[in-house]
Amino acid sequence: MPGSSLLGPADVRRLAAEVGVRPTKKLGQNFVHDPNTVRKIVAAADLSADDVVLEVGPGLGSLTLALLPACRALAAVEIDPVLAARLPRTVAERAPGLADRLTVVEADAMRVTADRFPEPPTALVANLPYNVAVPVVLHLLAELPSLRTGLVMVQSEVADRMAAGPGSKVYGVPSVKLAWYADARRAGPVSRSVFWPVPNVDSALVAFTRHDPLSTVDQKVLFSLVDAAFAQRRKTLRGALSGWAGSAAEAGRLLSLAGVDPGARGEQLGVREFVRIAEVSSSR
Known part of the structure; x- marks a missing residue:
């Protein structure tokens, strides 16, 4: 995929200005504007050509454009109606040959249900809003049994909690609940400088792989x-x-x-x- 099709810093700011979007803390919006970072995320996600990817909060489409060539189909769940409406056009303009792989689902990822997806997603890859990262991952794992793997970008401290094991100081409720569904591990740090606006927290990637059910208990x-x-x-x-x-x-x-x-x-x-x-x- 030619590098020019990915969004750089100037593209992100231009698109944001065009649609009148000002990143808000309430929605936890920090847009990735570094092509190298999204390439690394896609490589770390280790997708197969048959994967159906679920992306939460695609925003202006930086990660979406990098994901599309690596999978068979991509469902992007976006709560913001303006961003949801613009994304298919961005993909059509910058990667016209891949536009048919994209489905945009305008919904709250905390409440989205399996019937909203054209086909069952197999991999979650997302830059998650920090304030809802853990509940979103747990909801999607519960709602979508087809989801086998995931790679999510979250606040660094949240990544620690998600991947922690017993005895660790940061081991707690998120660690155990995620472990009910999947084996999780930290998959590397992400620099603050790749975001616009620059967040005041560090970020990290968490990878997980669903395991067989541990029990039939409720x-x-x-x-x-x-x-x-x-x-x-x-x-x-x-x-x-x-x-x-x-x-x-x-x-x-x-x-x-x-x-x-x-x-x-x-x-x-x-x-x-x-x-x-x-x-x-x-x-x-």
Whole structure:
């Protein structure tokens, strides 16, 4: 794909001015304007020619234009109606031979449903708005079982939390909930200088690969357990889960049945231990 078809800094500012878009903190908009960065993201996503890519928040189309040659089809979910309307035209102007691969879905990624997509997406690749990154990823993994892999750009601290393992200081609710669906890892830093406007936080890439279901236990039961376990991090699980289980004594009983030390704390448990507790609770 010729480099000229990708958006550079001048292109991004011109397009933004044309559609009257001023990046807002509320929507977490920071547009990538560096062609080398989007090329690196696409390479790191390791897509196959058969992949159906889901991009969230395509904005002005910087990443979209780099993704289109690397996949069979791309569905771009955009909440901003002005940006959603402009994207197909941008692709038609800069990559006319690939325009038929693009579908724009004007929707909130936090609420989008599987029936909005022409075919089931297999890979998520996105520069996610920082304020909703984790909920968006969890919603899409739950809603789209077809989603097998992902590579998302998020705030650096969020990347740490998403990829953290038990015992880490930043291990918590996002780490466990993502681990329920997929194996995640940090996939490299992203410079602040590639964005317009320049954000006041560092960014990083997180890659994940969905694994086989860990259990048939109800996800809502598991997630409520995880929320309770981390709500009061200083408490032992026996104490932290007393409200969730009905009493401290019942929490201790369930933990013992699951083979988990009631004196342990939430950050010491991996997702499989949480699954065992949820399974024991569900069989009461």
